[in-house]
Amino acid sequence: MSYPVAIAVSSVQAALNDSQWDALIIVASSFTAVPELQSEINAASAIDSRIGKETVLLLSAKAPGQRLILAATGPLDRDYDDVRSFYDAAKQGISQAKAAGAKAPALYVIAPDSDAYQYAAEVAYLGACQALWQPLEGREACGETMLEPVTHIGVIGVSEHQAGYMQAVEAGKRLARDLCGTEPERMAPRRFADYCVEAFAGTAVQVSVETNVDTLQKDYPLLMAVARSSLQVDRHKPAVIRLEYHGEGEIEQTLLFAGKGLVYDTGGADLKTGGAMAGMSRDKGGAAAVAGFIKTVALLKTKGIRIIAEIGAVRNSIGSDAFVPDEIITSHAGVRVRIGNTDAEGRLVLADLLSHLREDAKTAVNPKLFSIATLTGHAARAVGPYSALVENAAARRVGLSADLALVGDLWADPSEISRSRREDFSFIKGRSSADDLLSCNNAPSSVTPRGHQFPMAFLVAAAGLDQHALNTAQPIPYCHIDIAGSGVDGGDWQHSKPSAAPVAALAAYYCL
Known part of the structure; x- marks a missing residue:
């Protein structure tokens, strides 16, 4: 490469x-x-x-x-x-x-x-x-x-130092573009994992890949609901990729990332129609950005920082065993989720990843938690070609999104700031005693009020992060980054070049 x-x-x-x-x-x-x-x-x-x-x-x-x-x-x-x-x-x-x-x-x-x-x-x-x-x-x-x-x-x-830095950032962006922009068979879930293993060979990043279906069923139940119809095709079976970096010196902060890696999204039983499926091989842009950022960190050998990331590489296929709306599935965090629409699959994948990372965060030094995803059309409609940062109160207290947005402006990797509100949590609340949460509504996110904010509330509740809110004994700053508008140049998800957002902003924030 x-x-x-x-x-x-x-x-x-x-x-x-x-x-x-x-x-x-x-x-x-x-x-x-x-x-x-x-x-x-x-x-x-x-x-x-x-x-x-x-x-x-x-x-x-x-x-x-x-x-x-x-x-x-x-x-x-x-x-x-x-x-x-x-x-x-x-x-x-x-x-x-x-x-x-x-x-x-x-x-x-x-x-x-x-x-x-x-x-x-x-x-x-x-x-x-x-x-x-x-x-x-x-x-x-x-x-x-x-x-x-x-x-x-x-x-x-x-200077030579500046040249080295920008080269490391480009290496991370290039990895992200390769992972995001490659067609769904060349970058099927386990080939995505193989590419990550190859990309981090010889670096300080430890890569582990979980592909055992029984283990994934037990530990990632929401993710496996999305993957269920793909299990009939060996090359489409899912993988969870875990990346860990431990910088030299005393650890001052821990960054935890969940990356949405939908290598292809048909919409599942709520099938994408009318040409809307084209470009859905790029629905892995969030996972790609996570890997790209860690690649930059590894090349720079950034000190005093620890990174733990989990990437869900999954194909949302259509078939006789596809999951369907009305199913109730208990998340890794023990939350009963009623499926509202199978085309809102990314939040299901992320919720289980975040639940695992929440366990890591409990014992981590100064943890900051992120999810990165091409999650909603509403983000692209609401903020155009910018990344949408949606944060919880603990993140807002430390100025996480504000600082990240400020740095991004300096590096041509800009974003817009948002936050979760009470309406968002009301929107995803369970409708009966049979369920705790509703994954989504059935209108397109682009025409749903607060269509890119309420999914963040779902992630908080489904992953158990509401147990780590600002006024709890152990608050965890959490920022969801929706790159549905910023993930490709020009907005053409089938043909445009992936932008690798927000790799440059994250690198400047944490590595400079």
């Missing part, structure tokens, strides 16, 4: 004098402050009004490989501008460089002297890597060299 290596370059002049580079990409809102190339830029600007407005490739005798690419960010001083302008412009610039035949471009970012743009160079590199990534199946069929010819990116003005 290769990706463009980030190399620190001291200056523009150094890049111009180094033969290893074959293009120079300048990312800026204005190109009036590049003395080494100013005469050429001015001459081009006199005859090409696109310069400063869009991405342009110029023939330049002074530039490496004679390729000079000017990638315009547009305005940066409006109230609503943010560092994503550099991310997007770098994507355009690197695409031009690749199309022109460059394999080792240098990247020069000119950013305002502002806290909002303090990581603009790193963000531009990550944007370039996002544009260059090609699907795993394509790389395996055609070869990485053919599809991804760019092997190095020189980043001007960053």
